[in-house]
Amino acid sequence: xxxxxxxxxTLSVQEGDNxxxxxxxxxxxxxxxxxxxxxSGKGPQFIIDIRSNxxxxxxxxxxVLLNKTVKHLSLQIAATQPGDSAVYFCAENGPSGNTGKLIxxxxxxxxxxx
Amino acid sequence: xxxxxxxxxxxxCKSGTSVKIExxxxxxxxxxxxxxxxxxxxxxxxxxxxxxxxxxTYEQGVEKxxxxxxxxxxxxxxxxxxxxxxxxxxxYICRASSGSPDTQYFGPGTRLTVL
Numbered sequence: 001x002x003x004x005x006x007x008x009x010t011l012s013v014q015e016g017d018n019x020x021x022x023x024x025x026x027x028x029x030x031x032x033x034x035x036x037x038x039x040s041g042k043g044p045q046f047i048i049d050i051r052s053n054x055x056x057x058x059x060x061x062x063x064v065l066l067n068k069t070v071k072h073l074s075l076q077i078a079a080t081q082p083g084d085s086a087v088y089f090c091a092e093n094g095p096s097g098n099t100g101k102l103i104x105x106x107x108x109x110x111x112x113x114x
Numbered sequence: 115x116x117x118x119x120x121x122x123x124x125x126x127c128k129s130g131t132s133v134k135i136e137x138x139x140x141x142x143x144x145x146x147x148x149x150x151x152x153x154x155x156x157x158x159x160x161x162x163x164x165x166x167x168x169x170x171t172y173e174q175g176v177e178k179x180x181x182x183x184x185x186x187x188x189x190x191x192x193x194x195x196x197x198x199x200x201x202x203x204x205x206y207i208c209r210a211s212s213g214s215p216d217t218q219y220f221g222p223g224t225r226l227t228v229l
Contacts (some may be wrong), residue, residue, distance in 0.1 A: 036220075043120075043207050043220035044158070089157060100146050100211045100218065104157045 012111040019077040021108045023090035026071060030092035034102065035064060035075045037086045044089060047075070077110075085112045117141060118210045120221035127198055128229055135193045135224045137208030142217055144210035147191035149183060152205040152223075164191055198228040 013019045025033070031052040036044035050057045050064045050073075057064050063076040073090050087109050091102040117140040127133050137147060146165050150158040162178075164170035164185035172178045182194040191210075195202055205225055211218035 041205075041223070041225070043118075043223045046219070100148065100213070101160065101163060102148075102209075104159075106157045 009106070010109045010111065012113060013080050015080060015082060015112050015114050017080055019075075019080045019084070019110060019112075021075045021077075021088050021090075021110065023073040023075075023105050024071060025073060025090070025092050025105075027092060027094045027103070028071065029095045030103075032093040033064070033066060033073050034091045035062075035073075036089045036091060036104075037084075038089060038107075039086045047088075080110075080112050082112045082114060085110055118144075118208065118219045118221040120206075120208060120224050122224060123222065124225040124227075126227045126229065129199055130197055132194055132196045133198055133226060135195070135206055135208075135226075137191045137193070137210065137221050139189050139210040139219075142210075142212050143188035144191070145188065145213050146211045147183075147185050148209040148211070149181075149191075149193050150207045150209065152207060154205075158207065161193075195226065198226070200228045202226065203228045 034049040035047040037047050038044045048059045048062050048064045050066050055066050061078045065074045077084055087107045089107045090105045094103045119138045119140060121136045125133055148163050149161045151161050152158050160173050161176045161181060162170045162172045162183050164183050166185050166188050170183035180196050185191040203226055205223050207223040208221040
């Protein structure tokens with residue numbers, strides 16, 4: 001079946017550096033993408049989303065880039081802080097369109113070293 | 115902001131018993147509830163989608179008679195794990211949606227341990 005995947009299972013960065021988390025999606029019909037942050041033992045927390053009619057969207061310290069040509073999504077975190085340590089998931093709406101269903105990637109663990 | 119709660123936050127039960135997990139949207143009407151299961155160090159797997167007042171739609175491979183979902187009101191959905199077994203031990207998470215992409219939130223999750 002179609003799936004969303006992440007290139008690296010673990011990313012370790014120094015506090016203050018920028019982090020880039022990548023995601024490859026396989027469903028060309030997806031037009032909505034979301035990045036979530038999940039801390040241990042908690043539910044996923046919305047970070048930022050982007051629609052397919054955009055290729056970049058910025059939030060507070062975060063930027064999401066979408067490359068539809070190669071079906072690639074990335075999350076950039078500026079000045080990474082220890083509190084950013086968590087598992088990050090990308091999600092796409094897949095062929096379901098606007099039904100609200102989301103397909104999740106496998107997740108990348110971000111470790112921030114002080 | 116909008117909040118989704120789950121109860122209980124964790125539960126331990128004996129094999130063969132049933133466990134009910136509640137998911138509530140506290141300040142918006144959730145027309146759709148999504149239930150996910152997450153095993154350790156794995157991603158979220160969608161189990162079923164329920165629309166208020168309708169029968170839930172289950173994903174392939176999820177036993178509807180084992181995982182009973184009720185969505186009787188716009189603020190409450192329940193997931194009942196019937197005749198639980200140790201392999202059902204997992205982190206169960208709901209996601210409530212009003213239908214708008216801007217109003218959809220995950221609950222904090224429920225840790226189920228079946229002995």
